Amino acid sequence: MDFSIVIPAKNEEQGLAIVLPRLRELYPENEILVVDDGSQDATVEVCRAHGVMVVPHPYSKGNGAAIKTGARAATGEYLVFMDADGQHDPADISRLIGELENGYDMVIGARSGIASQASMARWGANTFYNRFASWMVNRRIDDLTSGFRAVKRSRFLNFLYLLPNGFSYPTTSTMAFFRAGYSVGFIPIKVAERIGKSHINLLRDGVRFFLIIFKIGTLYSPLKVYFPLAVLMFGLGLLNYLISSFVSGGARFTNMSTLLMLSGMVVFLIGLLSEQLTNLQYREAEDEH
Numbered sequence: 203m204d205f206s207i208v209i210p211a212k213n214e215e216q217g218l219a220i221v222l223p224r225l226r227e228l229y230p231e232n233e234i235l236v237v238d239d240g241s242q243d244a245t246v247e248v249c250r251a252h253g254v255m256v257v258p259h260p261y262s263k264g265n266g267a268a269i270k271t272g273a274r275a276a277t278g279e280y281l282v283f284m285d286a287d288g289q290h291d292p293a294d295i296s297r298l299i300g301e302l303e304n305g306y307d308m309v310i311g312a313r314s315g316i317a318s319q320a321s322m323a324r325w326g327a328n329t330f331y332n333r334f335a336s337w338m339v340n341r342r343i344d345d346l347t348s349g350f351r352a353v354k355r356s357r358f359l360n361f362l363y364l365l366p367n368g369f370s371y372p373t374t375s376t377m378a379f380f381r382a383g384y385s386v387g388f389i390p391i392k393v394a395e396r397i398g399k400s401h402i403n404l405l406r407d408g409v410r411f412f413l414i415i416f417k418i419g420t421l422y423s424p425l426k427v428y429f430p431l432a433v434l435m436f437g438l439g440l441l442n443y444l445i446s447s448f449v450s451g452g453a454r455f456t457n458m459s460t461l462l463m464l465s466g467m468v469v470f471l472i473g474l475l476s477e478q479l480t481n482l483q484y485r486e487a488e489d490e491h
Contacts, residue, residue, distance in 0.1 A: 203299050205352070206233040206278030210268030214286035215244040217397040221284075222252040224292045235276055236286070237268040245286075265349075266371035270362050273355065282352045287396040290350045294391050298352035307384035308353040310376065311391035312344035331373070334415060338422045339380045344388040346418075347372050357384060364421070370414050377421040381480070424480055428473025436466030 207225060211218060218236065225234055236249045240262035249256045257275050259268065273281060280302055284290045294311055301309040313328075328347055336343045349372050361378045365371045379386050419427035439462030446454045 203280060203303065204232075204278050205280035205282055205299060206235055206276035206355075207282045207284065207295065208269065208272035208276055209234070209236045209284055209286045210239060210265050210272065211236050211241065211245050211249075211286040212239040212262060212265075212268075213241045213243045213245060214397075215241075215248045217285075217287040218245060218248045218252075220288050220397065221286060221290075221292065222249065222254055226252060226254075228292050229295065233276060233278055235272055237272045237275075239263060239265070239268045264367035265369050266365050266374075267367035269371050270365055270367075273358055273362065276355065279355060280352060281355045281358060284350050285396075289393040289396050291391065291394070294350070294389075295352070297389050298350075301387050301389060302352055302354065304387075305385060306387040307357050308351060308376070308379050309387045309389060310345055310348050310372075311350035312388040313348060313393055314344070314390055331414065331418070335373075335377065335418050335422075338377070338418060338426060341380070343376070344390075346376055347414075348391075350391065350393075351375075353379075370417065373414050373418060374421060377418055381422050420476060420480065422480075424476035425473045428469055428476065432466045432470035432473065434466070435469060436463050439463030439466060 207229065209218075209221070222234070222236075234254045236245075236254055236256050238246050238249070238256055238258045240259050246256055246258065255275075257271055259271065269283060272283075280299065282295050282298060284292075284295070290311065298309045298311060328345070331346045332343050335346045347370075351372070353375075357379070358375065361375060361382075364378055365374050376386060416427075439459045442462060443455060443459040446456050446459065
């Protein structure tokens, strides 16, 4: 099958020195493309030594930006994205491609268990993301944030404008494919310990990952998030009104009751507006395709 392997890399000379020879051995006829995201080490030299195409960024733009650059530069009908740190087994690429041949539009390598995560905190956060996203799409999502995936290039290019330049491109692309009605599959994989230093900062990226939760909602179905919140606020306002009326012995609207009920209505209207804007985004992508 005609596919390109796209690897975003920033200061990953150690990992690439191990990954690239293995990829060349297993897939000698396929395009291997490394997007150098402003590396300060010998990343570029390692790639050239193994005859791999390098697309450089003049400065670091982020993992998502590197993915977008690679998707535009690749020529294969299918794209395989994987990390440069040695965590992903190149032999699993054939399994991903095999599922694409079975009719899927995107196939994701799903990590399982704490041993496959960088830390207990990352495992806990990813578990929460998976369950929340599963509730949003009404289908089990085994790994929302895995960077090891294969996809039809024509489908993926439609959603480049939605992808962030940072680390949450896997989340965005997964939810976008579900929202557009494309077929998304998962296969279990085992990951090795990363080679080199992680670029994840617990405090900075902890806040960033927290914002992913809101992005999941706005990407898929905003009203599914806003409506329960609106009902809760309106219900609290109504409950406050009933309690105040019972205590005072007559119907009485307090400032708190009014504030809560009006806030619930406003949240509902914001969700309704967000839902319509989301529909326009995906309609635009379909028109371009």
